[in-house]
Amino acid sequence: xxxxxxxxxxxRGIGAAIADAFRESGDRVxxxxxxxxxxxxxxxxxxxxxxxxxxxxxxxxxxxxxGLVELGSLTDKSYQEWQxxxxxxxxxxxxxAANMAYxxxxxxxxxxxxxxxxxxGSRGAFRGEPDMPAYGASKAALHSMGQSLAVSxxxxxxxxxxxxPGFVGTDRVAHMVTDDVRRQSPFGRVAExxxxxxxxxxxxxxxxxxxxGTVLDLNGASYLRT
Numbered sequence: 001x002x003x004x005x006x007x008x009x010x011x012r013g014i015g016a017a018i019a020d021a022f023r024e025s026g027d028r029v030x031x032x033x034x035x036x037x038x039x040x041x042x043x044x045x046x047x048x049x050x051x052x053x054x055x056x057x058x059x060x061x062x063x064x065x066x067g068l069v070e071l072g073s074l075t076d077k078s079y080q081e082w083q084x085x086x087x088x089x090x091x092x093x094x095x096x097a098a099n100m101a102y103x104x105x106x107x108x109x110x111x112x113x114x115x116x117x118x119x120x121g122s123r124g125a126f127r128g129e130p131d132m133p134a135y136g137a138s139k140a141a142l143h144s145m146g147q148s149l150a151v152s153x154x155x156x157x158x159x160x161x162x163x164x165p166g167f168v169g170t171d172r173v174a175h176m177v178t179d180d181v182r183r184q185s186p187f188g189r190v191a192e193x194x195x196x197x198x199x200x201x202x203x204x205x206x207x208x209x210x211x212x213g214t215v216l217d218l219n220g221a222s223y224l225r226t
Contacts, residue, residue, distance in 0.1 A: 002026050002027055002028055003022075003027045003028070003060035003061055004027070004028050004030075004052075004053075004056030004057055004058050004059050004060050004061070005019075005022045005027045005028065005029045005030070005056075005059075005060065005061040005062075005063070005204070006029075006030050006032070006049070006052045006056070006059050006061070006062050006063070006104065007019045007022070007029060007030070007031045007032065007063040007065055008032050008037075008039065008063065008064055008065050008066035008096075008097075008100060009032070009033070009034075009065040009066030009067065009120075010029075010030075010031025010032055010033065010063075010065065011031060011032075011033035011034075012033075012170070012171065012172070013168070013170035013171065013172055013193055014065060014120060014165070014168055014170060014193045014196050014197070015031065015063075015065040015066065015120075016031070016193070017193035017194050017196065017197040018063055018065060018120075018193075018196070018197040018200050018201075019031040020197070021194070021197040021198065021200070021201045022061070022201060022204075025201060027060075027061070028056050028057075030052040030055055030056060032048065032052075032066070034066070036048060039066055039091070039092045039095075039096025039097075039099075039100070040088070040091035040092055040095070040096060042095075042099050045096065045099045045100055045103055046099075046103050049100065049103040049104055049107065050103075053107050058107070058111055058113055059104050059107050059108065059113070059115065060108075060113055060115050060116065061115060061116045061117075061118070061204045062100065062101065062104040062105075062115070062116070062117045062118070063117075063118050063119075063120065063200060063204070064097040064100055064101065064117065064118070064119045064120060064142070065120040066092065066096065066097075067092065067093050067120070067122075067135075067138075067139075068088060068089050068092040068093055068135075069132060069135050069172070069173075070085055070088065070089060070132065070134065070135070071131050071132050072085045072131075072132065072134070073130055073131050073132075073133065074133070085134050086134045086137075089134040089135055089138050090134070090138055090141070093135070093138035093139065093141075093142060094138050094141045094142060094145070097119060097142055097145070098145055101117055101145070101149060101160075104117065105117065105149070105153055105156075105158060108156070108158055109156050109158075113157075113158075114156075114157035114158065114206075115157070115158045115159075116158070116159050116160075116161075116203070116204040116205075116208075117146070117149065117153075117158065117159075117160045117161075118160075118161050118162065118163065118200050118203050118204050119142050119143070119145070119146045119160075119161070119162040119163075120162070120163055120165070120196070120200070121139040121140075121142045121143045121146075121162045121163065121164045121165075121215065122135070122136070122139040122164055122165060122166075123164050123165065123166045123217065123219045123222070123223045124136035124139055125137075125139040125140035125142070125143050125164060126140075126164070126223065126225050127223045139164075142162065143162050143164065143215045146160050146161065146162040146213075146215070147160075147162075147213050147215070150212045150213035151213070154212060159208065159209045159211070159212035160212055160213070161203040161208070161211055161212060161213070161214045161215075161216065162214070162215045162216070163196060163199050163200060163203070163215075163216045163218050164215055164216065164217050164218060164219070165191060165196050165218045165219060166184070166185070166190065166191065166218070166219030166220060166222045166223060167181055167184075167190040167191065167219075167222075168190060168191045168192070168193055168195075168196060169190050169191065169192055169193070170193060177190055184222040184223075185219070185220035185221060185222040186220070186221050186222075187220045187221070189220070190220070191218060191219075191220060195218065196218055199216060199218055203216065
């Protein structure tokens with residue numbers, strides 16, 4: 001059965017691969033880009049979710065993929081720059097994702113949809129990111145939010161999961177994918193966007209309800225946590 005799928009950050013990279021994978025599965029997809037909605041604006045999120053629900057008929061799946069990545073360590077930023085970096089990152093990666101989840105989940109609950117929410121996090125939530133600490137902290141918060149929502153939304157038939165990719169071969173991070181980065185994985189490479197998309201499609205499937213609350217590592221054994 002065709003489902004309605006809403007993907008944030010869906011115009012390129014991992015998000016575009018996710019949107020394509022759902023379309024190939026026969027689902028109806030609305031893929032949002034930064035020009036469609038400002039995730040730092042709660043009112044804009046509410047409007048775009050309403051519009052997506054009208055376009056799709058119902059939203060069965062939300063993929064919180066959009067994320068802001070800014071380099072900036074404590075030692076190379078002024079105090080004002082440091083504050084701005086953390087504020088911008090959390091407004092998009094945490095508050096934006098939380099508001100998107102709220103608006104979509106309310107649609108699901110009101111329409112009796114046994115839906116799925118999948119958050120795209122990062123291995124940086126576990127290993128530390130000295131050159132982008134705000135990003136790493138925001139992804140840790142995203143994982144935690146997903147687990148809390150998994151518990152609170154289960155009585156409504158809504159499963160919530162997260163994926164935690166390592167480096168992925170996208171245009172946005174191409175300048176960061178060095179030989180040293182590739183050697184972090186015993187496979188000697190970084191992930192392809194389609195590999196992340198395949199995991200997201202599975203976690204959004206009816207068969208994956210019992211995975212709710214999961215944070216799935218997708219890093220090619222480049223970082224192992226216990």
